[in-house]
Amino acid sequence: MGAQPDHPRCGFVALVGAPNAGKSTLLNAMIGSKVSIVSPKVQTTRTRVLGITIVGDSQLIFVDTPGIFKPKRRLDRAMVAAAWQGAEDADVIGVLYDVSRRGVDDDTLGIIERLKEQGRKAILILNKIDLVKRDVLLGIADGFRESGVFTDTFMISAANDDGVTHLRNFLAERLPEGPWHFPEDQISDMPMRLLSAEITREKLFLQLHQELPYSATVETEVWEEFDDGSVKISQVIFVQRESQKAIVLGKGGQRIKSLGLAARTELQAMLERRVHLILFVKVREDWVDDPERYSAWGLDFSAS
Numbered sequence: 001m002g003a004q005p006d007h008p009r010c011g012f013v014a015l016v017g018a019p020n021a022g023k024s025t026l027l028n029a030m031i032g033s034k035v036s037i038v039s040p041k042v043q044t045t046r047t048r049v050l051g052i053t054i055v056g057d058s059q060l061i062f063v064d065t066p067g068i069f070k071p072k073r074r075l076d077r078a079m080v081a082a083a084w085q086g087a088e089d090a091d092v093i094g095v096l097y098d099v100s101r102r103g104v105d106d107d108t109l110g111i112i113e114r115l116k117e118q119g120r121k122a123i124l125i126l127n128k129i130d131l132v133k134r135d136v137l138l139g140i141a142d143g144f145r146e147s148g149v150f151t152d153t154f155m156i157s158a159a160n161d162d163g164v165t166h167l168r169n170f171l172a173e174r175l176p177e178g179p180w181h182f183p184e185d186q187i188s189d190m191p192m193r194l195l196s197a198e199i200t201r202e203k204l205f206l207q208l209h210q211e212l213p214y215s216a217t218v219e220t221e222v223w224e225e226f227d228d229g230s231v232k233i234s235q236v237i238f239v240q241r242e243s244q245k246a247i248v249l250g251k252g253g254q255r256i257k258s259l260g261l262a263a264r265t266e267l268q269a270m271l272e273r274r275v276h277l278i279l280f281v282k283v284r285e286d287w288v289d290d291p292e293r294y295s296a297w298g299l300d301f302s303a304s
């Protein structure tokens, strides 16, 4: 553990909001390094990610939560339970809202209701201000003020890094006094295996979004570091049907080659070392209801 300041502060910040509000983008902007997966599709964040950053004497530990939405499937219910758990344990809750949407959605209303029930205060983070006019923005802020839940309101554009530093400094001041929980150089306690699998899964979404909606998952099976500094990573892409396997492989293995290249390039940049990435595709029809998958994502299956 690196040296701590004389008067350290440390605490947990939970970002909650409807799917697509920009939680991952904001987290990445705050941490300054890729720790969560950003994708234009909704509900792609399946794992609770802790991103950690130091601001002055404060160590901010961000709990990025999966979208809090009405759970339908078993997996979704586990996600929602995990999301709320993260929020309830936090020192500061930030409710993120996408100002470009037309009218407040049920997800956000549900979050506010839940905060009210618990008598918890939160800060309101109005995101994507680059997409709306100022008077619209002020109207939205007024609307939220009536709920009585929010102590402070921030107007930011996470994607353009507008207002993010101000928010970060505010959070740093808000945290309770106490020793740092993590070594200074640790930006994420998400195991590297999991993070690298998420990178491959992101590539799957980006390259095959139409053909393969939400039915694939990726696991890292081998993580082997060599003396020359390189690392060998073997991953399995699980799909639900043979037809999907064929899609992931592509004609003459073209698709999987391209997925592997994209994932490897990003892994190398992140790990700052040479990466040998080996991808396999396996069919497992019932992965969505397999308890083992839940523990791998840090979700509590019994909560669902």
Ligand SMILES: Nc1nc2c(ncn2[C@@H]2O[C@H](COP(=O)(O)OP(=O)(O)OP(=O)(O)O)[C@@H](O)[C@H]2O)c(=O)[nH]1
Binding pocket: 017, 018, 019, 020, 021, 022, 023, 024, 025, 026, 037, 038, 039, 040, 041, 042, 043, 044, 045, 065, 066, 067, 127, 128, 129, 130, 131, 156, 157, 158, 159, 160
């Ligand atoms: N124009 C604009 N787009 C943004 C901004 N912040 C995020 N986005 C976009 O909004 C989309 C959703 O952002 P994410 O960060 O993935 O949202 P999320 O809340 O983590 O979504 P889930 O993973 O579904 O919970 C992405 O396409 C982002 O690029 C912003 O400030 N301005």
